[in-house]
Amino acid sequence: MSILTTVLGVIAGIVILVLLAALFVKKEYTVxxxxxxxxxxxVVFDYIKYIKNQAYYSKWVLMDPNAKMNYSGTDGTVGFTSAWDSENKNVGKGVQEVKKILDGERIDCEIRFERPFKNVAQTFMEVTPISESTTNVQWGMLGKNPYPFNLMNLFIPGMLEKDLDTSLGTLKNNLEK
Structure with a gap:
C-alpha cells in the first residue's frame, strides 16, 4: 500500500506544481x-487579401487538401468567412472571418477554433513597401487561453512562429515565381 500511496502523492504533487506554475503564466499570447x-x-496585398489564396501558402490549409471547405460572402471583403472541417487533428475545425481591411496595407481576421479545442484568435497580415519592387509582409496572431490552459502559452508561440515562417516562405516562393 505504501508504493501506491507514494505514486499517488507524486502524481498529486506534479498536478499541484503544474497548477501553481499556470498562475504565473500570461493568459495572452502574441506571435x-x-x-x-x-x-x-x-501585388502582394491584392493576393493575400483573398482568403481562398491561403490554400496555396498557409501551412495549416496545406496540411489537409481534403478538408471540407465552406465559404460565405465575397472573398477579399469584410465579412467573408472560410470554414474548414478536417479529420486531421492538426487542422481540426473552425471558421476564419475577415473583420477589417485597410486597402493596400492590412487585413484583420478572427479565427474561431472548434476542434481540437475551442478558442478564438485575432490575426492580421500587413504589407509595408520597402521599395517599388520589394515588400515586407508581417503575419501575426493574438490569442488568450484561460487558466490552467494558459500553461500552453509557454509552447504555443514557438510552434506557431515556425508555422508562420513556413507559410510566409511558401508565400514568398509563390509570388516571386
Whole structure:
C-alpha cells in the first residue's frame, strides 16, 4: 500500500506544481513573423487579401487538401468567412472571418477554433513597401487561453512562429515565381 500511496502523492504533487506554475503564466499570447518579398506591395496585398489564396501558402490549409471547405460572402471583403472541417487533428475545425481591411496595407481576421479545442484568435497580415519592387509582409496572431490552459502559452508561440515562417516562405516562393 505504501508504493501506491507514494505514486499517488507524486502524481498529486506534479498536478499541484503544474497548477501553481499556470498562475504565473500570461493568459495572452502574441506571435509574429515576417518575410521580404521581391514584388510590389500592391501585388502582394491584392493576393493575400483573398482568403481562398491561403490554400496555396498557409501551412495549416496545406496540411489537409481534403478538408471540407465552406465559404460565405465575397472573398477579399469584410465579412467573408472560410470554414474548414478536417479529420486531421492538426487542422481540426473552425471558421476564419475577415473583420477589417485597410486597402493596400492590412487585413484583420478572427479565427474561431472548434476542434481540437475551442478558442478564438485575432490575426492580421500587413504589407509595408520597402521599395517599388520589394515588400515586407508581417503575419501575426493574438490569442488568450484561460487558466490552467494558459500553461500552453509557454509552447504555443514557438510552434506557431515556425508555422508562420513556413507559410510566409511558401508565400514568398509563390509570388516571386
Amino acid at each position: 509574429q513573423s515576417q518575410v521580404t518579398i521581391d514584388k510590389n506591395s500592391r
